[in-house]
Amino acid sequence: MSGRGARQQVWERRFFRRPGPGRRPSWGRSGRSRRFGLRRRLAGSFGLVAVLAVVLTVFLTFQAGWRAVTHLDPHLAALVQGPLAQGPEVSPAGTLATLGGSEGEALRQIFRDFGRSAGQAGILASVLAALASALVARQIARPLVRLEDAASRLAGGERGVRLALPRANDELRTVTAAFNTLAQGLERQEAWRRSLMADVAHDLRTPLAVLRAEIEAMQDGLNEPDTPALARLHAEVLLLARLVDDLRTLSLAEGGALTLHPQPLDAAQTLRTLAGLFAGRVQEAGAALSVDVPPGPLLLQADPDRLMQILHNLLDNALRYGLIAEGNEPPLIDLGAAQEQGRVRVWVRDHGPGFAPDALSRAFERFYRADASRSRDPQGRAGSGLGLAIARALAEAQGGTLEAANHPQGGAVFTLRLPEA
CATH class of the missing domain: 3.30.565.10 (Histidine kinase-like ATPase, C-terminal domain)
Structure with a gap:
């Protein structure tokens, strides 16, 4: 086998794993990766929103602080208004850089401290937001993971699957309750199907046994094929025909395929x-x-x-x-x-x-x-x-x-x- 063919087989085994019975292809990801994919997406989305909110808050707070300082100190306001009057292209940061003297240095130091504190607060808030979002995503994804496991077991033929209802009265509790109802209905239908097959076999066995006994007795010469014997055989055949007709009628009626002329x-x-x-x-x-x-x-x-x-x-x-x-x-x-x-x-x-x-x-x-x-x-x-x-x-x-x-x-x-x- 060539090197290219070997690499192709390795690539296929890695990214297209053959699924076992009752399982779908994993497409290069393990079952655990698929389980935690929703959790990662939720945590990443919440964390991104939290980081953007913190960045926007820091920027707006910095602008508010700049306006507050220049408003409280008229002397600094005069120093600032001079460079800003040159045109809208002059920014607050550029104004701070052009200020001279002790007042300018003090103002720059104030905003450096303010920026450092705001950055630290933003980093801390981002970390806390990421942790909180991961916790919330885990709480949301955990019932879904249990539902996936229970659905797999249910598809595998296990009919006694039941899930504990979440404590919170929300949509996840409703979905879990609906799954339990579905599993209970499937279990009842499975029991009914087994009972139906046993009952049908029993009701077919009885007339067939009578027919067999009567026919064998006639073949052995124990009974004569006279009118009463033929009447008994005819009655059992009618019972078999009635049973088959009733089963067909019941199946058509319950399946909505019965032709009606109201x-x-x-x-x-x-x-x-x-x-x-x-x-x-x-x-x-x-x-x-x-x-x-x-x-x-x-x-x-x-x-x-x-x-x-x-x-x-x-x-x-x-x-x-x-x-x-x-x-x-x-x-x-x-x-x-x-x-x-x-x-x-x-x-x-x-x-x-x-x-x-x-x-x-x-x-x-x-x-x-x-x-x-x-x-x-x-x-x-x-x-x-x-x-x-x-x-x-x-x-x-x-x-x-x-x-x-x-x-x-x-x-x-x-x-x-x-x-x-």
């Missing part, structure tokens, strides 16, 4: 239609369904298919978890709608046990079931565990809200609010 709809007529569609299932479950709507039209703005999907999921949840009879009466499910301050409020209420305190905050989590043993409705239909999460995502995609609560008189109530048409 139009004016009559909430009262929609609830009556829903009650008619669920009449058979409600009767099979031994329950009763009541509809409380105003006599006239109650218009809201929503996509008809997505609105029906929301109400379908809410009513399906009520049939799955809220069927508890009161005495000799059949279990009751209430549907209703009313106008509320520019919005239309629709509710679905059951008369069951309601939500437990810890389950209420998790009602809309994916794959969460308040009662794991109730994964199927009274008719044996399996659920994907995504119904309520999809309902809330669809409501928010249409500019509405969906809330869950325990009714004061018992049972759980879901309240859907959509814009009025």
Whole structure:
């Protein structure tokens, strides 16, 4: 290798260091140099401003002293006014040089002492200003350095990073608090992602295991491929298809990529239609369904298919978890709608046990079931565990809200609010 090529490689290794994983090129500076670059710039800027301020102060003070001395001593003023009258090009320093006698020497000595004292004061003030600016710059840069370290750790996959808040209630405290909130949100999202993958795998594993067992039993001659066996296989395939469709719908709704066709709809007529569609299932479950709507039209703005999907999921949840009879009466499910301050409020209420305190905050989590043993409705239909999460995502995609609560008189109530048409 030639000498020029060797020098080129040395130059590249020095000024273009190869970064490690998760790090940017340092461009010839170490990480420590980059960290203290802001501190040096702040200290240098503050020190320069302090030096300029001291120089300006000394100059103006020297001028003020010159005027004061010549004003207090008329004899010296007469001596000074003579040379100054020759023209504006004659400066105070030149005037002092032309003065003769003991008065001139005394005046020159006064201003020499004054200049020496002012210079010493200026040097001392500059040093103090530089020290003070360095201290202030260090206090400003220290939280930023901690933020840089924490951001690097966060980018490296460490999710438990938290920073102590600065004592001063300023912008640095606000930025640090925002970083802690970001780190907490990322940690929560990471935990949710791991839980989601585990839940999806679990919900896919169950029907796949049933399908495998049924098919292997048929292959071994243990079960006949008759109509009941094929019906069981068909039901598990439908569950898999429903789970995949629900995951896709939820992803589109939360990502804002869902195609919607909002139009004016009559909430009262929609609830009556829903009650008619669920009449058979409600009767099979031994329950009763009541509809409380105003006599006239109650218009809201929503996509008809997505609105029906929301109400379908809410009513399906009520049939799955809220069927508890009161005495000799059949279990009751209430549907209703009313106008509320520019919005239309629709509710679905059951008369069951309601939500437990810890389950209420998790009602809309994916794959969460308040009662794991109730994964199927009274008719044996399996659920994907995504119904309520999809309902809330669809409501928010249409500019509405969906809330869950325990009714004061018992049972759980879901309240859907959509814009009025």
